Amino acid sequence: MPVYQATATAPVNIAVIKYWGKRDTKLILPTNSSLSVTLDQDHLRSTTTSRADPSFTSDKLWLNGTPDEIKPEGRLYTCIKEMKRLRKELEDKDSSLPKLSSYNVHIASYNNFPTAAGLASSASGFAALVSSLALLYQLPATPSELSLIARQGSGSACRSLFGGFVAWEMGSSPNGSDSLAVQVAPESHWPDLHALICVVSSAKKGTSSTSGMQRTVATSPLLQHRINHVVPERMAAMSKAIQDKDFDAFALLTMADSNQFHAVALDTEPPIFYMNDVSRSIIALIVELNRVSVEAGQGYVAAYTYDAGPNAVIYVREKDVKRVFQLVLAYFPQPAGEFKDVLKVFGGDVPDVNVHAAIPEGFNKDVAAKWEVGAVKGFIHTKVGDGPRHLDASESLLNDEGLPK
Numbered sequence: 374m375p376v377y378q379a380t381a382t383a384p385v386n387i388a389v390i391k392y393w394g395k396r397d398t399k400l401i402l403p404t405n406s407s408l409s410v411t412l413d414q415d416h417l418r419s420t421t422t423s424r425a426d427p428s429f430t431s432d433k434l435w436l437n438g439t440p441d442e443i444k445p446e447g448r449l450y451t452c453i454k455e456m457k458r459l460r461k462e463l464e465d466k467d468s469s470l471p472k473l474s475s476y477n478v479h480i481a482s483y484n485n486f487p488t489a490a491g492l493a494s495s496a497s498g499f500a501a502l503v504s505s506l507a508l509l510y511q512l513p514a515t516p517s518e519l520s521l522i523a524r525q526g527s528g529s530a531c532r533s534l535f536g537g538f539v540a541w542e543m544g545s546s547p548n549g550s551d552s553l554a555v556q557v558a559p560e561s562h563w564p565d566l567h568a569l570i571c572v573v574s575s576a577k578k579g580t581s582s583t584s585g586m587q588r589t590v591a592t593s594p595l596l597q598h599r600i601n602h603v604v605p606e607r608m609a610a611m612s613k614a615i616q617d618k619d620f621d622a623f624a625l626l627t628m629a630d631s632n633q634f635h636a637v638a639l640d641t642e643p644p645i646f647y648m649n650d651v652s653r654s655i656i657a658l659i660v661e662l663n664r665v666s667v668e669a670g671q672g673y674v675a676a677y678t679y680d681a682g683p684n685a686v687i688y689v690r691e692k693d694v695k696r697v698f699q700l701v702l703a704y705f706p707q708p709a710g711e712f713k714d715v716l717k718v719f720g721g722d723v724p725d726v727n728v729h730a731a732i733p734e735g736f737n738k739d740v741a742a743k744w745e746v747g748a749v750k751g752f753i754h755t756k757v758g759d760g761p762r763h764l765d766a767s768e769s770l771l772n773d774e775g776l777p778k
């Protein structure tokens with residue numbers, strides 16, 4: 374009896390034009406288009422193995438080794454059902470194909486970073502799930518077609534089907550057939566773009582994106598302004614900034630859109646706060662760093678953006694990573710000897726990373742107070758990366774019995 378199994382990985386993406394609000398909560402159709410940067414899977418990824426077997430008694434899923442319930446009509450259920458439907462279409466056309474669509478599946482998924490840390494684990498998770506099932510079922514589907522299904526798992530997941538720079542076009546059809554992801558530019562277009570993630574908290578967030586955004590839709594007048602008068606222009610301007618590799622335009626739009634997303638969260642009844650005092654201090658540092666650089670005629674250095682949590686993602690060109698790091702270290706000291714891996718940017722190991730702390734000339738030191746060790750708990754230094762990858766059998770997450778290894 375052959376083993377029908379496939380393993381795929383998918384990346385995290387961090388939006389620069391934010392998705393916030395659904396016009397259809399079941400199909401996950403957004404109230405505005407959005408645009409993101411896919412981050413390198415060498416640092417952040419979800420890996421998923423799917424196996425179909427006639428001996429399996431039900432569909433089962435394990436997340437980081439722990440069984441996860443596949444609730445009837447829930448998001449996981451919908452994604453698995455939709456993938457089986459596409460497989461069935463193939464089988465109906467070609468009777469020689471094994472009837473995998475009639476078998477139950479076992480799925481094991483693993484994130485190499487904390488789940489629900491505000492690091493978009495649901496995005497990479499659903500993209501990896503859909504990618505592994507597409508490989509298992511040998512579907513001829515394009516990434517945009519697969520994005521229609523990943524979208525129904527978690528909206529932002531549709532953008533993780535591509536590498537590089539990705540737009541989720543909101544579409545207009547009530548059935549969602551045109552609400553899909555398209556690639557704006559591949560990762561090779563702007564490989565110089567790096568991301569520095571400052572982990573402020575790895576705890577599970579208070580208000581989930583799903584419930585928070587629907588409260589915003591129901592109560593925020595500012596969201597209506599954003600949807601109708603801000604995002605359409607910004608989507609076009611952001612695509613152009615990326616095509617032109619215009620970092621100044623990219624940075625201004627990214628920060629403005631992060632700010633507006635947090636403004637509509639605050640405009641929600643009752644208000645939602647995702648950023649904390651540490652997040653706001655990081656904003657103050659980036660704003661002042663940019664001011665000094667712009668005044669010196671050297672343009673923008675860095676762009677911050679925050680999702681539904683306090684962690685900062687700072688987009689920066691490779692040439693400037695070091696000075697952004699130096700500045701952040703000056704305000705957020707680290708335990709001696711830690712984070713050697715991400716601090717490769719300084720070249721060579723030192724016993725205490727804090728020796729690299731530095732504040733640029735002309736920088737107003739009073740824009741933020743210096744924090745205690747532990748305020749920023751860690752860094753992830755990564756860059757724009759590729760889309761889902763197919764792995765070979767040796768990297769399977771399931772053992773011979775079809776259970777997590």
Ligand code: DP6
Pocket residue numbers: 387388390391392393401407493495526527528529530582583584679680681
């Ligand atoms: C703030 O995709 O997690 O990260 O569709 O309900 O699963 P659901 O929400 P989700 O929301 C992400 C919101 C965001 C902005 C973004 O990624 O565009």
